[in-house]
Amino acid sequence: MNTTTTPKGLFHTPFRLAPEQNVFANRAVRFKELAEQERSDWKDYLLVLAAVCDAQHAVSQNFSLPLPENTVNGILPKAQAEHLPEVFAEIVYALLNKAQPHIQTAAVLQEISTLQNLKPSEIRRLAGEVFDGTCRPAAEIWIQAALQIVWTAWAAQVGEDDVAVTEERTHCPCCGTPAVGSVVLIQSDLSGLRYMYCPLCNSRWNALRAKCPTCGDGGNVRLQHIEGGDTPDLPDAYTAAHAESCKSCHTYRKLYRRDKQQYADPIADDLATLGLDIAVGEAGFERSGANPFLILTED
Ligand SMILES: [Zn+2]
Ligand SMILES: [Zn+2]
Numbered sequence: 001m002n003t004t005t006t007p008k009g010l011f012h013t014p015f016r017l018a019p020e021q022n023v024f025a026n027r028a029v030r031f032k033e034l035a036e037q038e039r040s041d042w043k044d045y046l047l048v049l050a051a052v053c054d055a056q057h058a059v060s061q062n063f064s065l066p067l068p069e070n071t072v073n074g075i076l077p078k079a080q081a082e083h084l085p086e087v088f089a090e091i092v093y094a095l096l097n098k099a100q101p102h103i104q105t106a107a108v109l110q111e112i113s114t115l116q117n118l119k120p121s122e123i124r125r126l127a128g129e130v131f132d133g134t135c136r137p138a139a140e141i142w143i144q145a146a147l148q149i150v151w152t153a154w155a156a157q158v159g160e161d162d163v164a165v166t167e168e169r170t171h172c173p174c175c176g177t178p179a180v181g182s183v184v185l186i187q188s189d190l191s192g193l194r195y196m197y198c199p200l201c202n203s204r205w206n207a208l209r210a211k212c213p214t215c216g217d218g219g220n221v222r223l224q225h226i227e228g229g230d231t232p233d234l235p236d237a238y239t240a241a242h243a244e245s246c247k248s249c250h251t252y253r254k255l256y257r258r259d260k261q262q263y264a265d266p267i268a269d270d271l272a273t274l275g276l277d278i279a280v281g282e283a284g285f286e287r288s289g290a291n292p293f294l295i296l297t298e299d
Contacts (some may be wrong), residue, residue, distance in 0.1 A: 016163045016173055017195060019152045019202035024060060028053035030265045034272040037235035046271065048108050049293055052145050053268075055098035062094065063087055065153035074162030076154050076175045079147060079200055081128040088127065089120035091146045111138040137295040144292040148200060151175055155201035169207040170214050170288065172198035178289045181254040181266040182207065182244075194255065197266040199292050212246035213253060214288050220247035223255065224283075226276055237272040240264040243280040251288040252280050267291060 020026065031050035035043050065085060070077050077083035096112050103109055115123070123143075129135035130143045155174050166173045180199035185191060195204035196213060211218045223242040226234065240261035245252035254276065256264035270291050277287060 013190070013193060013206060014160050015165045015206050016160060017204040018158065018160065019156050022057065023152065023202050024053045024056035024148075026263070027265050027268050028057065030263050030268040033263070034235050034237055034268055037237075038272065039233055042274075044105050046268075048103060048105055049141075049268070049271070051099045051102035052095070052141060052293075054102065055095045056145050056149055058098050059091060059094045060149045060153060063091055063149070063153070065150055067154055067157045071154070071158070073164060074158045074174060076151060076158070076201065078176050079151065080131055081124065084124060084127055085150055088146060088150065089123035091149055092123050092142055095142060095145055095149075107138065111142075115139060115142055140295050141293055144295075148202070148292065151201035155198075155203045158203075163203075163205075169196060169205065172196075172201060172203050173205050174198065174203040175201045177201070179213065179253065180289045180291050181256065181270060182213065183264065183266055184209070184255065184257045184259065186258040186262060199267060199290070209255075212244070212248060212251075214251045215246060215249035217246060217248035221245070222247070224252075224276070224280055226273075226279060234275070235272045236261055237264065237269040238276070241269055241273040241276055243276050243285070245280055245283070245285045250285055252285040253288050267293060270294070 028050045031046050031053055035046035035050060038046055068077050068083065093116065096116050100109070100112050103112065126135055126139055127143050127147070130140055135143060158174055163173050171178055175198060177198050177200040179196035182194050182196045183204070184194050194207055194209045196207050197204055207213050210221070212221045222245050224245060225242050226238050240256045240258065242255045242257065243252045244255045254266070254270055254273070256266060256269055258264055271294060
């Protein structure tokens, strides 16, 4: 889509980076690593998500998802029921079939068979419930996984220079979803730069480290960290994960330093560092930016 290339300076910092190639496969590997380090029953859920991400990788190779016509200036259609592609239900079925042999949790297998028996129209209705926040949690992870496949495939077709630089840095400039967290990169020319991370389309966009991405305040941002030294049982995700809290707007988002853990992933590592959320929550800060796989159940 992006055919014109503007000459760039030697130290050009791209505002937006397209989704990483093989993002779902890499995330699956990371979920498996984190599951191995997890001592509690939460391990089972991390393993389910590893199977989901492996399935996302496989399924995303098998569907052609051309950029929708209503993509304007690199801005994708919002995640809403009317923007789902025709093949959405087929993507969900393919995900379920691919993941099924790798799932050991009985309740998850039960849900898979329930969803496999739904009609395409019912699958699309479930997606509507996800957008409204009324979907039952067991079904939601599959719908979320399918939405990520679609929006990530689209975002991969948007050229770097097609997306306009926005002043506001909490929402994805490509699809409008609030950032789940941010990553401080280590690639040579981008080393030390912070990129916010989209949990839906996997786009990344640059934001200054010194400023609160939520309210823009520069003076009240603190990084909180849980030291692994006292608790050697903690997953290695804690070495990279910091909660970036702001006393002006009383919110926080997580920031991952790849110089500390080069495979840190803002979706997977988030779910392996929930102790940090508890600590920051107790200190009075509210979380900004949802993780599509952090689905809270009643029990
Ligand atoms: Zn996005
Ligand atoms: Zn703030």
